[in-house]
Amino acid sequence: MRSRIIQSPLLHSLLKPLPTTPSIHLRAFATTKPRPAKNRVFDPVRSPAEFQTLLLLHTTRSAPLLTLWTASWCRTCAEIEPLIRSLIELEHYGLEQGGVGYVPIELDSPTIGDVGTTYSIKSMPTLLAFSRGEPQWDTRVTDPKMLEDRDFLIKWIEEEARRGGKGGAGGGLFGGLFGR
Incomplete structure (x- = not known):
């Protein structure tokens, strides 16, 4: 007896090779234009x-990080923080010069440790910029009258944004010959 092979249309369609389309991978190359910096x-x-x-x-974004060192009991801090936040977040000061990051640091938080001591924060409020991970001691602001002055703050934010990720902590070995 001979065996018969029954050809089913369903079985036949399953055995056909499936048509494939080549996959396309998109990747950003070094020639891709960088995205514009944003204030954060x-x-x-x-x-x-x-x-x-x-x-x-x-530090990796080459953008300055502006820090306002505060405490919950500091009334002046509570008045200054919304002004600085508004200038950076809503009015976009510093954006045109390259963008900045801004963060308040609560020194009376139970989990903050000795961060304030590490950066020699002796009074509150203190406005301190970090560029390339280094504190910018020469532009630190601790005078409450200056911190309440809107025009001064705008100028300070724009100067720090202009500095960008350049410049260390107020000079260095060989007068800044290396790293410019």
């Missing part, structure tokens, strides 16, 4: 790990 405003920092993360993020 962050929630208050309450731990050293949060601060280090933001510092590293802005």
Whole structure:
């Protein structure tokens, strides 16, 4: 007896090779235009790990990180913080010069540790910029009258944004010959 092969249309369609389309992979190359920098405003920092993360993020972005060192009991801090936030987030000061990051740091948070001591914060409020991960001591602002002056703050934000990721902490070995 001979066996018969029954050809089913369903079985026949399953055995056909499936048509394939080549997959297309898109990748950004070095010649891709960089996205424009944006101002970034962050929630208050309450731990050293949060601060280090933001510092590293802005170091890799080559953007300055502006910090306002505050405490919950500081009335002046509570008045200044919304002004600085508004200038950066809503009015976009510093954006045209390259963008900035801004974060308040709550020194009376139970988990903040000795971050304030590390950066020699002796009074509140203190406005301190970080460029390439280094504190910019020469432009630190601690005078409450200056911190309440809108025009001064605009100029300060734009200067720090203009500095960008350039410039260390007020000079260096060989007068800044290397790293420019």
